[in-house]
Amino acid sequence: MAYDNGALDATLAAAAGDNPALLGELRAAFLESATRQLDLLKRARCDGNWNVAAMRLKGLAASFHAEELLAAADKALNAAPGEPMAIREIEGVINRFTRTVRP
Template identity: 70%
Template sequence: MAYENGALDATLAAAAGDDPALLVELREAFTQSLANQVDLLRRARCDGNWNVAAMRLKGLAASFHAEGLIDLAEEALDSAPGEPVVIRKLEQFLNGFVRPAG
């Protein structure tokens, strides 16, 4: 499943301006934060931990206008802790962002 990262990439590029090093740094920071929240969701076994990680993920997504990720975070909020389908979709999003197609 592919997710459109165009708005996210545009937001990062706008924030970095003409500084390619800053763009790389912002992308790495976003990727690391995304990976951390996906890991927390993967390990969550109670509603509280699951919801906190999903809300953090939604906040991260909203900060960078990542609509696809916002939708996935909302799906996580509507799911039971440890829901494998949600975790798999988030991992696919993360992998697609780290290694974009093309």
């Protein structure tokens, strides 16, 4: 599947306007938050912690129109805590986004 972060880029650009520094800060904040939620998801050992981390990740993805991350977080919500496939899918999405952000 090809990775298309067009909706995410458009959302960030709309929020930042003509301010490239703000655009960079928004990208960094998005990535930091997604990475933090992924870490919490990896460490979750019960349904409650797993669901909270997945819901936060899903909310973040929805807020920034990151469609692929939204779908991956939704899959995690339906998976058992610690499900390796769910974690790998979210990691892959975040890694692809990270590669597109670097100059």
